[in-house]
Amino acid sequence: MLNLHYAKGTVSIAVAIALEETGLAYTPVKVDFATADQTKPAFLKLNPKGRVPVLVTEQGQALTETGALLDYIAALTPELGLMPTNPEDAAHLRGVMYYLASTMHVAHAHKMRGSRWADQDSSIEDMKKKTPETMAACAAYVQSDCLRGDFVMGDSFSIADPYLFIVCNWLAGDGVPLADFPRIDAFMARMEARDSVKAIRAKGML
Ligand SMILES: N[C@@H](CCC(=O)N[C@@H](CS)C(=O)NCC(=O)O)C(=O)O
Structure with missing residues (x-):
């Protein structure tokens, strides 16, 4: 199962939408900006940049950068043609x-x-x-x-x-x-x- 660390309305939601499009199973994990969770040690251990999104893979790797995550999701689901081959x-x-x-x-x-x-x-x-x-x-x-x-x-x-x-x-x-x-x-x-x-x-x- 993939874990998506997100905050409402932020760029991380692009990744959530892409996951919904593919049907890949994922668990949304809320990062509360109101309490500055993204600046706390537990989150910084996951992403030293202190930003969302973070996508934790089934292998336990924490991936960051929206474009890279979207690319990754397209690569997991090549049959959907979400990334052109040309x-x-x-x-x-x-x-x-x-x-x-x-x-x-x-x-x-x-x-x-x-x-x-x-x-x-x-x-x-x-x-x-x-x-x-x-x-x-x-x-x-x-x-x-x-x-x-x-x-x-x-x-x-x-x-x-x-x-x-x-x-x-x-x-x-x-x-x-x-x-x-x-x-x-x-x-x-x-x-x-x-x-x-x-x-x-x-x-x-x-
Ligand atoms: N280049 C990064 C930028 C991520 C980013 O800046 N996310 C914002 C939300 S839109 C964030 O986490 N901000 C938290 C902060 O600045 O404390 C990406 O595209 O993933």
Whole structure:
């Protein structure tokens, strides 16, 4: 059985949605950010980075990094075709995931986690104020270059879609109206209609 260490609404939920899509059995293990569980020794032993998600495999290995976990889940279930076999298509999919990890997620983190990068209140305030602008720029790129069609890979659902869904789920709270990005808006509605997302909502993870 896989154990997924998660916090509600965070990027870790992309992994939960992917697990629901595959039907792989997993146990969700809640990490309570309200009590800063992610900073405590028991969790840091599992992930010294102090972040979710962590996926503990049946062999007892603690895997981290959302994109790597999604890749791993696709590799466990090759029959579902969640990762394209064509190298160029696979590079597009991974390019989207790397963009989300290195740019869009980081832009989002400037709103609430500015103390990672600065100490002065004025610097942290500045980063917070800039978030709607940087997230809107990310959304524009997602709409024009990441979504090849209904999904990241065009017609077919892939492992990148739950990742994109969760990161775009932060847009409204970051001051970016989804109505400004109709292709993302339609993608979000398509994702909400999937049984995997409904299951995650029913479990109170989103
Ligand atoms: N690059 C990592 C980032 C993980 C990450 O930053 N997770 C956030 C939640 S969205 C977290 O655990 N934050 C806890 C903290 O900053 O204390 C990944 O994609 O898995």
